Amino acid sequence: METELINYDKITRHIWQNLYKKTLPTLTEKELENIKSINDEISLQDVNDVYLPLIQLIRIYKKTMTDLTFSKGLFLQKIAHTQPFIIGISGSVAVGKSTIARLLQLLLARTFKTAHVELVTTDGFLYPNQTLIDKKLLDRKGFPESYDMETLITFLSEIKSGKDVEIPVYSHETYDILPDKELVKSPDILIIEGINVFQSTHNKHLYINDFFDFSIYVDATESNIERWYLERFKTLLELAKKDTSNYYHQFTTLSQEETLKMAKETWKKVNLVNLREFIEPTRSRAEVILHKDKSHKIDKIYLKKY
Ligand SMILES: Nc1ncnc2c1ncn2[C@@H]1O[C@H](COP(=O)(O)OP(=O)(O)O)[C@@H](O)[C@H]1O
Numbered sequence: 001m002e003t004e005l006i007n008y009d010k011i012t013r014h015i016w017q018n019l020y021k022k023t024l025p026t027l028t029e030k031e032l033e034n035i036k037s038i039n040d041e042i043s044l045q046d047v048n049d050v051y052l053p054l055i056q057l058i059r060i061y062k063k064t065m066t067d068l069t070f071s072k073g074l075f076l077q078k079i080a081h082t083q084p085f086i087i088g089i090s091g092s093v094a095v096g097k098s099t100i101a102r103l104l105q106l107l108l109a110r111t112f113k114t115a116h117v118e119l120v121t122t123d124g125f126l127y128p129n130q131t132l133i134d135k136k137l138l139d140r141k142g143f144p145e146s147y148d149m150e151t152l153i154t155f156l157s158e159i160k161s162g163k164d165v166e167i168p169v170y171s172h173e174t175y176d177i178l179p180d181k182e183l184v185k186s187p188d189i190l191i192i193e194g195i196n197v198f199q200s201t202h203n204k205h206l207y208i209n210d211f212f213d214f215s216i217y218v219d220a221t222e223s224n225i226e227r228w229y230l231e232r233f234k235t236l237l238e239l240a241k242k243d244t245s246n247y248y249h250q251f252t253t254l255s256q257e258e259t260l261k262m263a264k265e266t267w268k269k270v271n272l273v274n275l276r277e278f279i280e281p282t283r284s285r286a287e288v289i290l291h292k293d294k295s296h297k298i299d300k301i302y303l304k305k306y
């Protein structure tokens, strides 16, 4: 990892936590409660030491983007409207992207009080199961070819041009795309989270990365991510016990041993292969890499130099 990341500053947690802390007001009880409601195991120490300085850094990028838009407008002698600020978050399946994305949404809304902050996950852009079956891709769910990347690009360009956009929604409960779409109201800030957000598309003229004003890769060792995947699988099965419409319900009659074996197989044959071949190779497209230790605590931060 170290040689591959020569264009990054490696910042220890200790140094990072002292960078901008003093300029930000501390969190109120209510805000702490809101953060806990995202994931009750989230470390509040991490929020203070890692995520608040990160928000401060995002603030710098946002201000720079606004200044540049204004100066370009002056140069072109026309009024330039500030476009939505887009943040991309990537990393392996089960590394904790959605937890971080929801936390950032909350902290950004707190920082930019009048801003409308939207959060979108790219699993909504997976092809529906029937299309995957027709294309013989059901066992490739999550791999690049299982996503409708053209629609994802179109969505991002419509958001950049200030429109409200309807998008498809994926459900982990039904393991498929839902019949109803969701409306994304023209945001000031959009967080887009998914394993594929730094990947290239067939449309060679446009890269998803081109839409990002800030980007984050969430990193951890494979063995830790596997453990988190297996734990989440267990939780999903627990939730599915009483719900016959849940995709995972069919597995709730299996013994603990059989369930674990199945989840391990899926990790090894699908999600680990995807991580090694298609997700981790995009890591160096991120502006910031957040590295987690075995208990989800951020222990190292990498910030792109050039
Ligand atoms: N900061 C955290 N503290 C404790 N558990 C976490 C944290 N972040 C994620 N997890 C757990 O790790 C698993 C994967 O997280 P999730 O956000 O669903 O990952 P992803 O969106 O990358 O698939 C979940 O079981 C989640 O509860």
Ligand SMILES: CC(C)(COP(=O)(O)O)[C@@H](O)C(=O)NCCC(=O)O
Pocket (backbone or CB within 6 Å): 092, 093, 094, 095, 097, 121, 123, 141, 142, 194, 195, 266, 270, 271
């Ligand atoms: C739908 C997903 C590709 C999305 O990944 P996520 O956003 O949860 O990180 C993944 O959760 C998935 O279903 N992978 C296929 C193999 C499996 O069942 O785990």
